[in-house]
Amino acid sequence: MSRLNSVGELEKLRAEILEKRDSGRPCITTCLGTGCHAYASQDVYNALAEEISSRGLTGKVDLRGTGCHGFCEQGPIVVIFPGEICYCRVQPEDAADIVALTVLENKVIDRLLYEDPVSGQKYERESEIPFYKNQDRLILGQNRLIDPQNIEDYFALGGYKALAKALAEMTPEDVLEEVKKANLRGRGGGGFPAGVKWETTRQAPEKEKYVIVNADEGDPGAYMDRSLLEGNPHLVLEGLILGAYAIGAAKGFVYVRQEYPLAVKNLTLAVQQAEEHGLLGDDILGSGFDFSVSIKRGAGAFVSGESSALVSAIEGQVGEPRPKHINTAISGLWGKPTNLNNVETWANVPYIIERGAGWFNSTGNEQNKGTKIFSLVGKVNNTGLVEVPMGTPLRKIIDDIGGGIPGDKRFKAVQTGGPSGGCIPEQYLDTPVDFDRLKELGSMMGSGGMIIMDEDNCMVDVAKYFMHFLKDESCGKCTSCREGTKRMYEILDAITRGEGREGDLELLEEIAWVTENASLCALGSTAANPVLSTLRYFRDEYEAHIKEKRCPAKVCKALIRFTIDPEKCDGCGRCKRNCPEGAITGELKSPMTIDSSLCSRCGICREVCHLDAVTAE
Amino acid sequence: MEVKEIERIMEKYDADRTDVLGMLMDIQEKERYLPREALRHLSEKLSVPLTRLYNMATFYEALSLKPLGRHQIHVCMGTACHVRGAARILDKLESSLSIKPGEVTPDLNFGLKTVNCVGACALGPVVQVNGEYHGNMSALKVERMLKRYSEADKEKTE
Numbered sequence: 001m002s003r004l005n006s007v008g009e010l011e012k013l014r015a016e017i018l019e020k021r022d023s024g025r026p027c028i029t030t031c032l033g034t035g036c037h038a039y040a041s042q043d044v045y046n047a048l049a050e051e052i053s054s055r056g057l058t059g060k061v062d063l064r065g066t067g068c069h070g071f072c073e074q075g076p077i078v079v080i081f082p083g084e085i086c087y088c089r090v091q092p093e094d095a096a097d098i099v100a101l102t103v104l105e106n107k108v109i110d111r112l113l114y115e116d117p118v119s120g121q122k123y124e125r126e127s128e129i130p131f132y133k134n135q136d137r138l139i140l141g142q143n144r145l146i147d148p149q150n151i152e153d154y155f156a157l158g159g160y161k162a163l164a165k166a167l168a169e170m171t172p173e174d175v176l177e178e179v180k181k182a183n184l185r186g187r188g189g190g191g192f193p194a195g196v197k198w199e200t201t202r203q204a205p206e207k208e209k210y211v212i213v214n215a216d217e218g219d220p221g222a223y224m225d226r227s228l229l230e231g232n233p234h235l236v237l238e239g240l241i242l243g244a245y246a247i248g249a250a251k252g253f254v255y256v257r258q259e260y261p262l263a264v265k266n267l268t269l270a271v272q273q274a275e276e277h278g279l280l281g282d283d284i285l286g287s288g289f290d291f292s293v294s295i296k297r298g299a300g301a302f303v304s305g306e307s308s309a310l311v312s313a314i315e316g317q318v319g320e321p322r323p324k325h326i327n328t329a330i331s332g333l334w335g336k337p338t339n340l341n342n343v344e345t346w347a348n349v350p351y352i353i354e355r356g357a358g359w360f361n362s363t364g365n366e367q368n369k370g371t372k373i374f375s376l377v378g379k380v381n382n383t384g385l386v387e388v389p390m391g392t393p394l395r396k397i398i399d400d401i402g403g404g405i406p407g408d409k410r411f412k413a414v415q416t417g418g419p420s421g422g423c424i425p426e427q428y429l430d431t432p433v434d435f436d437r438l439k440e441l442g443s444m445m446g447s448g449g450m451i452i453m454d455e456d457n458c459m460v461d462v463a464k465y466f467m468h469f470l471k472d473e474s475c476g477k478c479t480s481c482r483e484g485t486k487r488m489y490e491i492l493d494a495i496t497r498g499e500g501r502e503g504d505l506e507l508l509e510e511i512a513w514v515t516e517n518a519s520l521c522a523l524g525s526t527a528a529n530p531v532l533s534t535l536r537y538f539r540d541e542y543e544a545h546i547k548e549k550r551c552p553a554k555v556c557k558a559l560i561r562f563t564i565d566p567e568k569c570d571g572c573g574r575c576k577r578n579c580p581e582g583a584i585t586g587e588l589k590s591p592m593t594i595d596s597s598l599c600s601r602c603g604i605c606r607e608v609c610h611l612d613a614v615t616a617e
Numbered sequence: 618m619e620v621k622e623i624e625r626i627m628e629k630y631d632a633d634r635t636d637v638l639g640m641l642m643d644i645q646e647k648e649r650y651l652p653r654e655a656l657r658h659l660s661e662k663l664s665v666p667l668t669r670l671y672n673m674a675t676f677y678e679a680l681s682l683k684p685l686g687r688h689q690i691h692v693c694m695g696t697a698c699h700v701r702g703a704a705r706i707l708d709k710l711e712s713s714l715s716i717k718p719g720e721v722t723p724d725l726n727f728g729l730k731t732v733n734c735v736g737a738c739a740l741g742p743v744v745q746v747n748g749e750y751h752g753n754m755s756a757l758k759v760e761r762m763l764k765r766y767s768e769a770d771k772e773k774t775e
Contacts, residue, residue, distance in 0.1 A: 034736070034737050034750065035737060035739050035740060035752075037750070038737060038740055038743075038749075038750035038751070038752045039752065072737075072739030072740065073739055217736065218733070218734070219734070220694070220695035220696040220697070220699075220733055220734035221695050221696035221697045221734065221738050222734075222736075222738070223734075223736035223737065223738050223739075226736045258642060258679055259732065259734075259735050259736060260736060261748065296636075296638075296639070297638070297639055297642060298638075298677075299638055299641070299642055299673075299677035299678065299679040299680055300677050300678030300679040300732070301676060301677050301678060302733060313638065314635070315635055316634055316635035316636065316637050316638065316665075317669075318669070318672050318673055318676050319676070319677075320676075375697075375738050375739070377696075377697035377738040377739055377741065378696070378697050378700045378701065378741075379700060379701070383697075383738070383739040384739050385739075415696060418696075449696065449697075449738075451696045451697050451700060451738075452700075453700050457700050462699075462700070465696070465699050466696075469694075469733055472733070473733065475676075578756065578757065580709070580712040580713075600708070602705055602708045602709065602712075602756070603702070603705050603756075604705070604709065604756040604757075607705070607755055607756055607757070608756070608757060
């Protein structure tokens with residue numbers, strides 16, 4: 001591919017690509033994102049390729065491996081265009097039918113359609129499925145149409161138009177002004193206005209400046225940045241180039257965690273393609289603007305996602321936070337002004353520049369504009385990635401998009417904001433989700449993890465879980481964080497073992513206050529949130545553990561015991577065979593019993609029982 | 618590890634010392650741990666203090682000073698996996714392999730580790746083995762999964 005030396009050449013190439021593409025020609029897209037990939041979607045893709053070539057349809061039917069569509073629960077997902085027929089849980093054996101019936105004869109295969117678990121209704125088109133219908137997929141929407149390893153797909157959908165517009169028609173100040181007017185707030189957690197941060201870096205006296213994509217997505221339960229980088233890497237790159245232009249940076253970095261190998265691969269390829277096309281490097285599109293990008297891999301450290309720690313990691317130091325008397329926007333990489341935004345924030349930028357701040361401001365509420373991607377996971381029917389306008393009520397996300405809680409279970413709480421966030425109980429489900437309202441509730445937006453919990457989840461156990469996470473990930477620099485998280489964990493652990501004492505809750509609150517106020521970075525200063533928010537809304541659960549030595553959700557091993565209901569048990573022996581402790585006895589075809597003194601409460605017997613005869617009490 | 622191999626990895630990064638983490642990860646991938654002589658060599662050639670390399674080796678989860686298993690099992694302990702019973706999956710793996718997280722079986726065949734989130738949250742609980750994802754895990758599936766990897770090994774040696 002030859003370099004594009006001007007905006008005109010880019011538009012000419014785009015026209016050529018579009019001309020080659022016949023929108024009426026059938027196209028089968030298969031999701032190859034990490035979720036579907038785990039369900040062997042590559043085999044489905046290969047089977048479809050084989051089917052197309054063996055029927056002599058090469059050139060007449062397109063096949064495209066795309067990034068994550070978001071509906072990971074139903075993977076592998078296959079969508080056939082132009083009809084947009086969506087098939088779920090597709091197996092390689094289905095390939096023959098898909099080509100023969102749907103592609104060639106326009107017939108819909110009923111068994112592969114999505115069926116609503118509640119109403120039983122089936123849906124043909126992807127956009128009709130309630131999970132998608134109730135979303136507003138501004139940022140994620142292109143994922144299902146693009147082969148992330150093919151820059152032509154991105155061009156075909158208008159890719160790099162925003163960059164062309166900025167370089168041809170706008171000064172760097174104009175670009176900055178547009179992002180400021182859009183009031184784009186950082187999607188990585190804090191919600192700080194991106195434009196204000198950009199301006200600080202731009203105005204900093206040093207000439208040499210840097211821009212960084214923070215793709216060290218560490219919040220457990222969140223994976224939207226992964227899906228964007230894997231599925232649409234050019235969108236993120238285009239945003240970064242625009243930012244560099246506005247700020248006046250000649251060098252950028254993407255710091256991506258090594259746990260995301262496909263993201264690293266697709267992004268590396270995207271950078272190469274952009275370089276070959278003259279969209280990165282010297283004299284971009286003949287504008288005189290120079291900018292290059294390097295990719296750095298993280299190696300598994302949650303704290304390295306913190307801005308000053310990330311800067312250290314890129315410099316080749318250990319990724320630990322530094323004191324931020326002067327923030328990274330003024331003194332970051334090698335002491336130079338450095339602007340750092342997260343993946344989703346950068347992905348918003350091309351749309352803002354191309355369509356304008358006014359367009360962006362038409363979505364969302366007063367102080368929170370645009371959309372936000374959430375990873376809706378845990379105890380919810382439709383798990384996956386969900387994109388909605390800022391200010392959408394929690395209940396709409398969980399019930400209308402998520403399809404509610406599986407089984408007949410009751411909703412208990414939704415956890416947002418990762419380890420810095422908190423748990424929100426049912427009475428606040430009508431709260432509009434935005435940066436400010438979540439904070440008022442003692443939680444936070446974080447990067448957008450939304451973990452649903454039902455009556456079977458113990459809130460003390462959840463608090464303990466997060467404290468375990470934080471004590472592991474604390475780098476140990478500040479005593480308050482290193483010791484505070486450890487002591488809070490020990491207290492919570494004792495409570496879940498039935499060894500909680502009067503005064504424990506007050507002590508937890510006291511340690512929480514110190515950890516919050518005496519730690520350098522956000523890991524420490526927000527570490528207490530999971531404890532404080534569960535104490536605020538679920539204090540009775542803590543008290544049941546401490547005073548009555550009882551775990552109401554029947555999770556904490558030391559406080560429960562398993563029994564088998566002799567009325568329900570048919571003596572099939574599955575539990576006996578699978579019990580790792582040999583704690584279950586009984587003759588086949590007669591009710592089994594559990595010896596509590598041998599039982600380790602692993603719960604395998606409950607998992608394997610086909611009659612639901614094992615109960616915890 | 619041969620010096621030639623270390624040199625090759627250094628070249629890939631133009632022997633730029635800000636990329637030392639990338640080099641350590643490449644060595645880790647190749648050798649399944651960071652051999653002492655490789656660290657010494659890097660330290661000398663890049664003029665990076667050996668203490669800094671050890672600092673990194675112990676700071677980052679992905680790096681290890683001891684050999685990992687041929688099949689390295691990562692049990693995701695992310696929130697989404699936790700609320701869907703990741704602890705039970707870990708218990709089952711611990712008892713089936715008779716090792717604790719951070720350990721390897723005596724024949725070095727299986728290694729067990731916990732990770733704080735692999736970012737495949739919709740599939741929880743998730744276990745990752747040699748980079749392959751196993752979603753919606755249950756204790757029973759753990760047995761089957763281990764058997765599959767052991768049998769694949771047997772076929773290879775036969």
